[in-house]
Amino acid sequence: MQTQPIDFHPPTEEAAPYLLPKPASIFAGRAKRFAELSAGHTLGEWLQFLGQLSQAQHEVLQGLPVLPLPDAALFEQARTHGMPPLNAASLPLPAAWQPALRQLAGHLASQAPEAGQVSLNKLLAASDAQLDELARVLLNGEPDAEQAALLPFVAAALQVVFTALASQLDVSQLQPLDVHGVCPCCGSLPVASVVRQADGISNLRYLHCALCNTEWNLARATCAACGDDEKLVQHHIEGSNGAARTETCDSCQSYLKIFYQEKDMLLDPVADDLATLALDMLVDEAGYERSGPNLLLIGANA
Ligand SMILES: [Zn+2]
Ligand SMILES: [Zn+2]
Structure with missing residues (x-):
């Protein structure tokens, strides 16, 4: 070293x-980069799969409708208290995140390595309440071993939705x-x-x-x-x-x-x-x- x-x-x-994310290119560029980095890398297969995951994130993001943002009173409250306007740890989870996860899992089901397939099937079979619990563990908690295997996919879906929300803001709303x-x-x-x-x-x-x-x-x-x-x-x-x-x-x-x-x-x-x-x-x-x-x-x- x-x-x-x-x-x-x-x-x-x-x-x-502040630089807000560009929904048309953020995950597509990442997918391409993972593909480049995977060539000849000792972790090549894993990086290649993460490229496919990023591409699936791109596709799900392109299909999202405009999402509801917190109302003006919440923005004002955040501004007054020096808090982030889309506080992931404390605001209710955006409703779009569960459909985003199910779509992601659908895109990836045929491409994932075996262990990934098992996790994706578990997520596809999970109830809304179980999915929300996993999202809360990701954002606030300590996962147990079984939850841990599912969290990268939970994170990928939350990244899509929070990236969409962030891209709908104007930089003047950040401080x-x-x-x-x-x-x-x-x-x-x-x-x-x-x-x-x-x-x-x-x-x-x-x-x-x-x-x-x-x-x-x-x-x-x-x-x-x-x-x-x-x-x-x-x-x-x-x-x-x-x-x-x-x-x-x-x-x-x-x-x-x-x-x-x-x-x-x-x-x-x-x-x-x-x-x-x-x-x-x-x-x-x-x-x-x-x-x-x-x-x-x-x-x-x-
Ligand atoms: Zn330090
Ligand atoms: Zn953020």
Whole structure:
């Protein structure tokens, strides 16, 4: 493992504070990226299946109607209290999530590996109440081993619905929150951060929500979990191009990955995160705890 001080190019532009997800391309781009990353990878079959899962998410999202957003009073309440407007952990589950899950399971039934088929069949046979219980466990709780195997699919369906909801917002409806380090749209933790290269946001770092795919700007060389800006170190695998790194914080002993678009324009924070689990192992061994989940992997250690 190589370590290095954080290189800091000052941003060239005023930062757009929030980037809402684009429903036409977010999951389709991810599907393509998983397919690319799976070639020649030791976890190739799994990554390939996650590509099919992402493609199924894309198709279900394209078929969703416009979803009802919380009413104006709830938006105002969230604004007054510095809370996210689509707070996933506390608002009622969007009704669209169960049909989304059943459609996803239908799309994937013929493609999933054997263990995945068993999970999908269980989900297709589950009652509405059982599905809601699984969603609540994903968003708030500690899963048992049987639930854990089902949660990546539950997460995939919730990602579709929360991405649809987020994309219906206007960025003016988002604001900095009282709590540090969570998504300003849905209150979930980030999966990773990306230093982006695009018109108007060159060299700016964005945290990427694990649930709704919203991104929010955070100054570089700042810990995503605790906000410390002095005890961060980056690590990458020796011999790699440095597009994927971990950023460890010695203030709170956490880490999160950071991806550099200047090294690879096509990277996707969710797919590239799962293709670089070797990086997680290195920093796990050094005693750092990951500060945000990848929901397509959640429950794997339960
Ligand atoms: Zn979010
Ligand atoms: Zn920290």
